[in-house]
Amino acid sequence: MTTLIQQTHVSVLGLGPMGRALASAFLTAGHPLTVWNRTPGRADDLADRGAAVAGSVGEAVASGQVIVACLTDYEAVRAVLDPPGADWAGRILVNLTSGEPAQARALADWAAGHGIGLLDGAILTPTPAIGTPATALLYSGEREAYEAVRETLGALGGTGTYLGDDPGRAAAYEVALLDLFATTVHGVAHAFALASAEDIAPEDLAPFAAGIGGLLSEMVTRFAGQLGAGHFPGERSTVASAATTIGHLITAATAHGLDVGALTAAKNAADRAVAAGFGPDGLARMATVLGGEGAGAERAAR
Ligand SMILES: NC(=O)c1ccc[n+]([C@@H]2O[C@H](COP(=O)([O-])OP(=O)(O)OC[C@H]3O[C@@H](n4cnc5c(N)ncnc54)[C@H](OP(=O)(O)O)[C@@H]3O)[C@@H](O)[C@H]2O)c1
Known part of the structure; x- marks a missing residue:
């Protein structure tokens, strides 16, 4: 008898080198995946492997249960997500964009103000490590959000360390x-x-x-x-x-x-x-x- 394991649907916002590595690892782990990037044409190989390519941020958010943002900086994250043009009910935002602790705390305030569950993270390893045991990630923010996504984030491989509920801790x-x-x-x-x-x-x-x-x-x-x-x-x-x-x-x-x-x-x-x-x-x-x-x-x- 075959058991069908329902994998969490992940949406990745941002297909720079790191966003692409994250997307690839989620695909490899068998997660249904939707990707979005500001500049089109960066998703062809991911689409060949089964990823859906969203035409808008709203479409990507609507498709996913866990929404992973990996953009240049927090300004870009805010530019992409504010105002939230989608229904975030039941979805969690995992921000893996680098930045400053104060920016992470401000993003958490923004997310709380819109009823969006947020886990902020920092990636300590380069793109080739993603999806391998060499990956090291730090997370901070609401424990409930962390518990909800930790299994899904296991697709990124290696070690994920939760640093507590101060959303700025990973960035610190x-x-x-x-x-x-x-x-x-x-x-x-x-x-x-x-x-x-x-x-x-x-x-x-x-x-x-x-x-x-x-x-x-x-x-x-x-x-x-x-x-x-x-x-x-x-x-x-x-x-x-x-x-x-x-x-x-x-x-x-x-x-x-x-x-x-x-x-x-x-x-x-x-x-x-x-x-x-x-x-x-x-x-x-x-x-x-x-x-x-x-x-x-x-x-x-x-
Ligand atoms: N690469 C690494 O080895 C590494 C390691 C650890 C952490 N990180 C962190 O991961 C994050 C992403 O890094 P990366 O290497 O993938 O490349 P990146 O050059 O820092 O980020 C590129 C991505 O950001 C998007 N972007 C920038 N400004 C935007 C805006 N205003 N609106 C919408 N999208 C915007 C780009 O879209 P377009 O394609 O449209 O320009 C592209 O998808 C960064 O915070 C970086 O510090 C990277």
């Missing part, structure tokens, strides 16, 4: 993690630019640069422990030493006419830490001198 994690990513990308690009100015071929620098990259994960864990404890031992390396080193980098890069904006920001922060008496401390101390009222600053003050 995302901005912190993208801060790490963006400044690291800049650091890698800048290192290659400085090496090139010194006539070092990229492939000659790469093995040594990759070695530094390999140190990052241990450093992240160690910094977290030290920030949690408010204790910054300087036995490995000190803030004062880092300030001196960054000064040399700025001089060398400036001599080649390279942009030193990021290095100057790092040097200014290290100098402020030294001026505050933190020169002998370990480098995790830097998280407490960057302004704001973060946990690191509060713990360090205790």
